Amino acid sequence: MLLLVPADVLRPRRVDEHFAAEAEVARAAGMEVALVDHDALTEPDGAERAVRAVGTSDTAWYRGWMLRSEQYAAFAAALRRRGVTLRTGPEQYRRAHELPGWHSAVADVTPRAAWTDGADRAEFDRARAELGSGPAVLRDYTKSMKHYWNEAVFIPELDDSDTAWRVALRFLELRGSDLTGGFVLRRFEHFRSAEIRTWWIDGTCTLISPHPDTPQDQPAPDFDPTPIAPLIANLRLPFLTADFALREDGVWRLIEIGDGQVSDRPESTPPEALITLLHNQFRD
Structure with missing residues (x-):
């Protein structure tokens, strides 16, 4: 290997x-x-x-x-x-790496989303109407600008079209030529925990770690990814990460899926924990 x-x-x-x-x-x-x-x-x-x-x-x-x-x-x-x-082919990489590739398969366990093809205002308004009223967060197919939360991510009310578009314009300004695919609007949900990063090889959860943004926040001992395993397996992706957080009502929600090859390992998780899994996949 x-x-x-x-x-x-x-x-x-x-x-x-x-x-x-x-x-x-x-x-x-x-x-x-x-x-x-x-x-x-x-x-x-x-x-x-x-x-x-x-x-x-x-x-x-x-x-x-x-x-x-x-x-x-x-x-x-x-x-x-x-x-x-x-081991991960180009089409598989795209499905794991870009939100439209995985969202529909896990729609029941992740915040609702609507997206555009490109950055056109009319397309943005269509996606905004599709998602309905209420607060939302904005990103593109692969990335948000989370460090600019109030100006380029959080939309307090989707029905306020002018404010929503101002957030979108600031997002476009910050992403520039790195914009991928188009806008993604996701229903805003309140969470009460740090995110947990799970690592999956051929549909099986092989490692649970902190999220790289909060490497010292160890996963809750009662977290169990088993209920979502059939949904992950149905994606038929060789190596992916799935990040979870606990919603304020006590329900674990899927926040993000990514290709495992380009997902960061938290500094608190030793490299042996990940590399051994990849090595064993071929050895087995």
């Missing part, structure tokens, strides 16, 4: 410091580690240059920085030409 990780920008023969511990554990477990140039992956026609240090034909996991879905597809194609197959 092959683990692909980003190279350090200034020292391209070394692993990016953020992923160095995982790479070290992988090598100790007998996995081969190869470096890829993340910056090249984000450039037009840069995929071939990004993988030129990959010399082993094998099946691979990627553990690295987030990529747009089209960048991941180019990455996968360049690797295939070298005889390397990513």
Whole structure:
């Protein structure tokens, strides 16, 4: 098995410091580690240059920085030409990485959402009307601007079209060329706990950890992901994360799904906990 990780920008023969511990554990477990140039992956026609240090034909996991879905597809194609197959294919990556790919499958356990294709005002108003009145939060297919909560995320009342659009315009300004897909409006819900990050391989929850934003907040001992397991399994995705939080009425709600390859590991969770799972998936 092959683990692909980003190279350090200034020292391209070394692993990016953020992923160095995982790479070290992988090598100790007998996995081969190869470096890829993340910056090249984000450039037009840069995929071939990004993988030129990959010399082993094998099946691979990627553990690295987030990529747009089209960048991941180019990455996968360049690797295939070298005889390397990513365990998560491009279509699977898109479904895990972009909210429209997973939301309908888990609609009963996650806040209601409506989204647009692009950033047109008319499309935004259509999605706003579809969601109905009340408060909402705004993001795009892959990311919110949560550090700008009051100006670019929270919409107090969807029926207030002018205020809602001002929030959308500020969101667009902040996201700029990084905007992915279009607007996503989600019903606002009140939560009383920090988020929990769960890690799933082939539809099975293999690890429960804190969320990277709150690494010292250990998961509640009574948290049980079993009820959502059939929904996750039905997504048929090789490696994903699902984040949960406890709503104020005592119900655990799914907040977010992401591709596990580009999901951050909280600093309080040792790299062995994750890498061993990936290694065992192939060994088994």
